Amino acid sequence: MNPAPHGAGPAPFTVPPPLRIIENAPLQRLNTFGVSARARRLVVLEDERQLPEAIEATRGFHARCILGGGSNVLFASDFDGAILLVRTRGRARIEDPSPQADGCSLVRVQAGEPWDDTVQWSLAQGLAGLENLAMIPGSTGAAVIQNIGAYGLEICERFDSLRAIDLDSGEIRHFTQADCGFGYRDSVFKRPGGERWLVLELVLRVGVGLGPVLSYGELRARFADQAASPSAIEIDRAVREIRSSKLPDPAVLGNAGSFFKNPVVGRAQAEELALREPGLPIYPAGSGSGTDQAKLSAGWLIDRCGWKGVRNGDAGVHAAHALVLVNHGSASGRELLDLAGLIRDSVHGRFGIWLEPEPVIVGRL
Numbered sequence: 001m002n003p004a005p006h007g008a009g010p011a012p013f014t015v016p017p018p019l020r021i022i023e024n025a026p027l028q029r030l031n032t033f034g035v036s037a038r039a040r041r042l043v044v045l046e047d048e049r050q051l052p053e054a055i056e057a058t059r060g061f062h063a064r065c066i067l068g069g070g071s072n073v074l075f076a077s078d079f080d081g082a083i084l085l086v087r088t089r090g091r092a093r094i095e096d097p098s099p100q101a102d103g104c105s106l107v108r109v110q111a112g113e114p115w116d117d118t119v120q121w122s123l124a125q126g127l128a129g130l131e132n133l134a135m136i137p138g139s140t141g142a143a144v145i146q147n148i149g150a151y152g153l154e155i156c157e158r159f160d161s162l163r164a165i166d167l168d169s170g171e172i173r174h175f176t177q178a179d180c181g182f183g184y185r186d187s188v189f190k191r192p193g194g195e196r197w198l199v200l201e202l203v204l205r206v207g208v209g210l211g212p213v214l215s216y217g218e219l220r221a222r223f224a225d226q227a228a229s230p231s232a233i234e235i236d237r238a239v240r241e242i243r244s245s246k247l248p249d250p251a252v253l254g255n256a257g258s259f260f261k262n263p264v265v266g267r268a269q270a271e272e273l274a275l276r277e278p279g280l281p282i283y284p285a286g287s288g289s290g291t292d293q294a295k296l297s298a299g300w301l302i303d304r305c306g307w308k309g310v311r312n313g314d315a316g317v318h319a320a321h322a323l324v325l326v327n328h329g330s331a332s333g334r335e336l337l338d339l340a341g342l343i344r345d346s347v348h349g350r351f352g353i354w355l356e357p358e359p360v361i362v363g364r365l
Contacts, residue, residue, distance in 0.1 A: 068139030111141025254327030
């Protein structure tokens, strides 16, 4: 067993709460699509000291799933297995005996903390660096697994390390930046074999030494006429306004944000498409990609195929953002997945590009 970094882990000064185990558990309130589904067993992890009992409670099932905030998952059917629901809490600045040369700090965050709460907590501590990632739903542990990104920043750029436990062997391991193998909306935890790791907590590098990230066009335009560099609070406010104007609130209209990843293609293919499709947005490919690759806008491709605002029953495409699939009321996960398949085929038929879903698809396909 490897030692935990920075003295991580809660001190056992109190008795942990009893482990909650729910059979035939309803999942509708545990996913932001709001689709109705059930799991054979739901195990709620609220304290790391519950880990041995929680892991044992998930054994013997042919399928196992880890669930955080439910904002990046689509239940295509009932789940005939055990779900481990991560609800651990805790955030703290680390007293580093060797302070960062640029004045930045390390903060430790439990995996079950809601991500946007972590962003707001960091700003309240006077620590910049996470503001571009404001309002992204989901848990902090899932954020690093997904390598979330928005408005010119990915979480891997603020990542220091994490602790995770192997659900099969019980080994606790310390992962560095290199160990995580971050890529565009990707990490080792999303690749074959990675699903056995349960992220327990992560350490982020934030602070006054991190300047504003204004590479995203709409964000840069917001501050173009401002003489001084915007503060982290100002960027946070701008990001929230932009996101609110484009993306539906899952509490009002069920969705999981962007349903498809922006496709990364060869630069030659991107430039050829741009000649054929005037106005095609082309961006840098992002982390883990070479200079001979480029990223295209999945939303633009879907919009050009005429899908924005289309509705098949209660499964639909958002009227303001073609990249967002929505549940207008009682759509099933299967119906949303079928709609996604039609969109995917349509984009491939016109552009020769296969779109890849961003949410994890759980259940019988």
